[in-house]
Amino acid sequence: MADVAFEHLEIRHCIYMEDDVRSFTDETEFDRVFSDLTEYFSDLSTGWTLYGRYSDHAGQFLAMAIGDFDERDDAFTVMNALLAPMAKARDLAREPEFPIKPGVQISPAEMAACALDDFINQSSNHERL
Known part of the structure; x- marks a missing residue:
């Protein structure tokens, strides 16, 4: 494919x-x-x-x-579950910067990237396939 x-x-x-x-x-x-x-x-x-x-x-x-x-509701439940990681990353990208450790700042874009990386890695790890 x-x-x-x-x-x-x-x-x-x-x-x-x-x-x-x-x-x-x-x-x-x-x-x-x-x-x-x-x-x-x-x-x-x-x-x-x-x-x-x-x-x-x-x-x-x-x-x-x-x-x-x-059922239509079941289709929407699955679609929303698939969209949830992207929605989480979108929301993180809109957050103001905040310190993870004293003196360390992480940008909203980096927080969003980390959320997407986590989803992608958890989904594509060959141990889970």
């Missing part, structure tokens, strides 16, 4: 039809399509999918499914 770097995350309502998944960013469109499809299919299932959005080498904006959920 080519290098992928998500530009953002999004949650979409989905209709699952055998090997086909139809995802929607608009709930009105989802309701319309679901209503139309139920006229022909009696066993449709629905759910919520968390996607990572990224651009490929050709500049095409793509979506990669990260997880499927029965």
